[in-house]
Amino acid sequence: MASRKGIYWLSSYPKSGNTWIKIFLAQVLSLSGLLDPKRKQLMPINEVESWINDDIAVARAWVNEACGFNTAWLTDDELDNLMPQLYQWYGKQQSKITYHKIHRAYTYLDDGQPLLPTDGCFGAIYIIRNPLDIAISMANHFACSIDDAITMMADRCYALYYYPLRQLLLSWSMHVTSWTDAKGINILILRYEDMLSDTFAIFSKVLQFLKLDVRESIIKKAIAHSSFEALQKFEQTQGFLDKPPMLKHFFRKGIAGDWQNTLSTEQIKRVISDHGEVMRKWGYLNDCW
């Protein structure tokens, strides 16, 4: 029987729980021997990046290798136009299912085709988080004020240039809508807040979506070793290699609802004014707001 090969995307707007699900999944794959049948054990946190990362979303080396020319000579738009063919080429080089973190919005090229091709893609897990909480995490992550983070999240053309490949995020609302309304792609939509409050059920759903038949004990062990407290403790004692150099901590609070203690009324009103419609759709606005 031919082995299955293809791509699953783990997608979210930045600071929405993507790293959490990435570490959980890596632990499940490792504990169940799907990465290495001889090594059914927990994976050291700093090794997760070697198995599940965002290289094919942000790194230029593989793109240059696939192209045969230095893509720094292309404009960002020119390179975006090549990405569907490059992802298809990448998929063909793989011998198994691969999982990739991504922060890009789900965008389409001028000819109407999606930048992330559906051909060779099994699906995507998309995590939504309350933008009021994201604003605080974004400010910390990008070392800017909360007001600047709110402005960033409202920018309809916002792109991350911190990495070699441009990643168009668009505004938070546009990012959420781009993925949740994406056509032709098999997608599991999760809310970060539900992942926190009902972890076992949601993470079991994730594995079901990924067609990974895993024992309950493995799921529980993977959850325990990817919990926020475990990751925070790990970072404090051993250091987290994925942490951007200018950050003091990558795993900061990891809670839902911090905005109620941190944001000013003015800041809350700005976020709601920018994103109210999408927030309401995903259950982030009650009658008080």
Add this chain to the structure above:
Amino acid sequence: MVLMKIKHYYAAFNRTIVSDLILPEFIAINAPISKPDITIIVDQVSENGLAEPLQSGAFFQSNREAFWLHVPKVARFLVTHGQQIIIDPYSNVSEEASRVFLIDSCFKALLHQQQYLVLEGVAVEVAAHAVVFLMRTGYGKSTLAALFSKQGYSILTDEICAITRNMQIVPASSMVYLWGNIAKQLNVDIQLSKLVRPGIDKYLKPINFCNQALPIHHFYFVDYHKRNDIEFNTITPSKKFDALQNELCEPSYLKKISHSSTYLSDILNIPMVKIMCPRKHYTMKQMGYIFNEIFSEIEQDMLRKVQNHG
């Protein structure tokens, strides 16, 4: 009536070139050359690539005699037998828009076909020798070359290191391609400089150029670490082989047809040093800034090694 195309004559890589395109990167020769080593013409190139490729990517194919490259909406290129490059540009694409792919990938492939060992790096003249900094794409080669040039050193190349069997490096281009932000940082005037390619903030800048082949004195393998210090480590003979396997900086599209094994015993005789540079900044475009901060340490190490080893 057949219109004759204007031919342009150049010297680069110890070779003579006749070209349908203007190539400001290379040294112009005023008199026509009857038997050029390399011919560059504009003509048709197959859409389907090579008949028997040994290596393929999404947009290129290569074997020992030919390299086929497709830059979508820009041009197709065919490089054959180390002698000829054919360019087939899309309609309405300017020479400027396609030239950089010719100078970079196509020349690397052509020199490879001529049996040079082709690596990516910067080569600087020190005491009639070449000190070679091997660096991957995006690691700041042009910045390093511009800094050396600014300090009065002569540069053999800021990108294509074409190495001969007797371990000499041949001179490439008298120009570097410098990012606009880096030029500003280094106080390099780019007001009158041409853009390397429309829409890309990179400029063509002349450098102090060494126009003769020089024996290689030593290699630096340049990489980054997440610390704030710079580290120099001499690669011991027992570790040289591994270093060459992992860090030779060959163009990836030539790896399956590499000449490195042919050159191996000679390369192993060359001293090698690993430099780990601090990676304080995030974007690749900003990584060149680092060299401005650590240049004097690199220069001192380089001069010390040349003096010590003669």
